[in-house]
Amino acid sequence: KAGVTQTPRYLIKTRGQQVTLSCSPISGHRSVSWYQQTPGQGLQFLFEYFSETQRNKGNFPGRFSGRQFSNSRSEMNVSTLELGDSALYLCASSSVGRTDNEQFFGPGTRLTVL
Amino acid sequence: QKEVEQDPGPLSVPEGAIVSLNCTYSNSAFQYFMWYRQYSRKGPELLMYTYSSGNKEDGRFTAQVDKSSKYISLFIRDSQPSDSATYLCAMTGNTDKLIFGTGTRLQVFP
Numbered sequence: 001k002a003g004v005t006q007t008p009r010y011l012i013k014t015r016g017q018q019v020t021l022s023c024s025p026i027s028g029h030r031s032v033s034w035y036q037q038t039p040g041q042g043l044q045f046l047f048e049y050f051s052e053t054q055r056n057k058g059n060f061p062g063r064f065s066g067r068q069f070s071n072s073r074s075e076m077n078v079s080t081l082e083l084g085d086s087a088l089y090l091c092a093s094s095s096v097g098r099t100d101n102e103q104f105f106g107p108g109t110r111l112t113v114l
Numbered sequence: 115q116k117e118v119e120q121d122p123g124p125l126s127v128p129e130g131a132i133v134s135l136n137c138t139y140s141n142s143a144f145q146y147f148m149w150y151r152q153y154s155r156k157g158p159e160l161l162m163y164t165y166s167s168g169n170k171e172d173g174r175f176t177a178q179v180d181k182s183s184k185y186i187s188l189f190i191r192d193s194q195p196s197d198s199a200t201y202l203c204a205m206t207g208n209t210d211k212l213i214f215g216t217g218t219r220l221q222v223f224p
Contacts, residue, residue: 004157035214042120042216043158043202056211090157103212105150105157 002027004093004106012112018079021109025072025093031055032074033103034066037088046089049074078111086113117141120203120215129224133190135201137215140184143207147179149188150202152217158202162188193222 005024013019025032033056034046045058049068066076072093078085088110092103120137127133135149145166150158162177164170164186170177176189186205190197203215 033212040216043204043214045211045213048211058211092157102160102163105159107155107157 004091004104006089006091006106006109008109009107010110010112012114013081014114015081015083017081018077019081019111021076021078021089021091021111023074023076023091023093023106025074025091026104029093029095029104030072031094031096032068032072033092033094034074034076035090035092036060037090037108038086043090046076081113083113086111115140117213118203118205118215121218122216124219124221126221126223127193129193129195129222131193131222133193133197133220133222135188135190135203135218135220137186137203137205138184139186139205139213141205141207141213142181142184144205144213145208146206147177147186148204148212149175149177150204150214152200152202154199161201190220193220195222195224198222 007022031050033048035043037043048056052068063079068074088108090108092105094103118139147164149162151161152158167179167181174191178187198221200217200219202217204212
């Protein structure tokens with residue numbers, strides 16, 4: 001069974017631009033969660049999608065948004081990029097989106113904002 | 115104050131040593147406790163999962179949860195160079211939202 005895939009793996013943008021990251025969950029998994037990982041803050045929860053609906057949201061500004069498609073693939077968008085948005089963005093999928101189900105992480109997208 | 119505190123390390127130990135990794139937390143609603151391992155340039159992978167207080171053992175790994183002290187630990191016996199990675203604790207109550215520690219970087223040298 002293929003794992004969680006994320007594209008692109010690396011991205012360089014400049015301040016003010018916007019970016020879209022993509023995540024393909026494990027086949028059959030309907031829940032996708034997004035996290036931001038930085039050295040100072042660690043892993044911070046952005047949002048979770050289940051069956052195309054946002055089910056949980058972290059404490060990030062509205063510049064961070066996401067969506068999920070009918071095939072469970074998910075995209076995350078960041079508008080008006082700031083230097084502080086430089087981070088590793090991780091996507092995780094699970095079969096039913098509950099904490100008693102293991103979350104499988106992808107390798108992440110490394111975003112650098114110049 | 116963060117909800118979950120974890121010493122960032124790095125922790126450097128010789129091969130064969132017993133490693134102790136710890137997290138403290140402030141939210142008494144947390145019931146599910148996990149340890150993830152993250153190798154360089156990879157996403158985290160779940161190592162251990164514990165519900166409520168108690169111990170859980172899996173091979174060389176033992177997870178302990180002390181809810182009264184709001185303290186969780188991961189012990190690694192007979193540590194190997196392949197255990198060198200960042201270890202993240204994570205926990206949640208009933209919100210399905212995982213709260214992670216910042217991670218402890220472990221280096222096991224031969």
